[in-house]
Structure formats: structure tokens, C-alpha cells
Amino acid sequence: MTGTAISRARRSRRLLLVVVAGLLAVALVVDPLARQALAGGRSIDLEVLQLRLAYNTGxxxxxxxxxxxPVLLTVTGLITAAIAVYAWRTAPASSWLTVVGLAALFAGAAANVVDRTLDGRVTDYLHTGWFPTFNLADTFLTCGVALLLVSLFVDARTEAKESAP
Structure with a gap:
């Protein structure tokens, strides 16, 4: 590997770690705040979105x-670990968009695993009225998948342009 390739690999992995750490920290701080603020059936109406406490054991x-x-925790933990390994191994050869998508996917999955570890269920608190109640980690998962899909199209277009005569 050349010096440039090693530097690129380090930058990609650093980006992965920074995004994971930031998103994971936010999710792990918001969850207990939501549990505390919404305890006792309290809810907060924000027009399009309501904050209301729910728990998901599935x-x-x-x-x-x-x-x-324990079975769900084991399975989701293994899937989360697999995402982490895949993200770490592929980051050096991936676009920044792919790295950020993988980081969001891993951070969301990891936050839900940590939350489930506490009491066997995931804390949900974002409610739209037309969609099941979810949490911030779920939005990270969804955004991560969306970024990965966008990166597939962007990377494919870039490769097509580079290989065109």
C-alpha cells in the first residue's frame, strides 16, 4: 500500500469512528432524557411529531x-457486530458517503442494543400518528440505509463516467 492509500484508509476509518461516536453519544443521551421527561404518560405535542413514551420488546x-x-439481544448484538466489522473493513475503499451511511447504520444498531441491554426492551418516544413509535437510533438506521442507497447510485455514476472513453 502506498503512503497515499494508507492516509486515505486512516481518514476513512477516522470519519467512521467520529460519526459513530457522535451519533451513538447523542442517542444514548436522548433515550434516558426521554424516559424521564415522558414518564407517567406525559406527552409533548410538536404538531407533526409527538413525544410519547413506548417500549418495544421486539x-x-x-x-x-x-x-x-436474551435471544433478541444475542441476535441483534451479532448483527451489529457484523455491521461494525464490515464498515471497518470496507471504509478504506469506500466513498465518504458510504462511510457515513455505514456509521449511521452501526450507531443506530448499537444504540438499540445498548438500550435493550438495560431492561430487555428498546425505548421509543417519537410518534407521528401514522407510523409506529420509534426512537432516534431508528432514525439513524433509516438514514444510514438511505445514504447507502444514494451512495450506490452516486458511486455507480462516478465509475461510469471514469470508464467512459
Whole structure:
């Protein structure tokens, strides 16, 4: 590997770590604040969005809520670890958009795993009225997937332009 390639790999991995650390910290700070502020059935109406406390013992859309918590924790923990390994290994050869998408995906998954570790359930508090209640970590997961999809199109267009005669 050349000096330039090593420098690029370090920058990509540094970007990955910084984005993961920042998003994970935000999610892990907001969750307990939401539990405290919304305890006792309190809710806050923000017009399009309501803050209201709910708990999810399953995974997305409460699927698997009948599965024992240790099993869900193990499976989601393994999936989260796999995302982390994949992100770390592919970051040096990935665009910044892909790295940020993978970082958001990992941060969201990791925040939900940490939350589930506390009491076997994930704290949800963002409610739209037309969609199931979710949390900030879920938005990181969704945004991460969206960024990865966008990066696929952007990277494909860039490669097509570079290989055109």
C-alpha cells in the first residue's frame, strides 16, 4: 500500500469512528432524557411529531416480541457486530458517503442494543400518528440505509463516467 492509500484508509476509518461516536453519544443521551421527561404518560405535542413514551420488546414494528429477550439481544448484538466489522473493513475503499451511511447504520444498531441491554426492551418516544413509535437510533438506521442507497447510485455514476472513453 502506498503512503497515499494508507492516509486515505486512516481518514476513512477516522470519519467512521467520529460519526459513530457522535451519533451513538447523542442517542444514548436522548433515550434516558426521554424516559424521564415522558414518564407517567406525559406527552409533548410538536404538531407533526409527538413525544410519547413506548417500549418495544421486539425488533422493527414489534416483530418478534414473543422471542425471549436474551435471544433478541444475542441476535441483534451479532448483527451489529457484523455491521461494525464490515464498515471497518470496507471504509478504506469506500466513498465518504458510504462511510457515513455505514456509521449511521452501526450507531443506530448499537444504540438499540445498548438500550435493550438495560431492561430487555428498546425505548421509543417519537410518534407521528401514522407510523409506529420509534426512537432516534431508528432514525439513524433509516438514514444510514438511505445514504447507502444514494451512495450506490452516486458511486455507480462516478465509475461510469471514469470508464467512459
Amino acid at each position: 425488533v422493527a414494528f414489534s416483530m418478534g416480541d414473543h422471542v425471549p429477550s
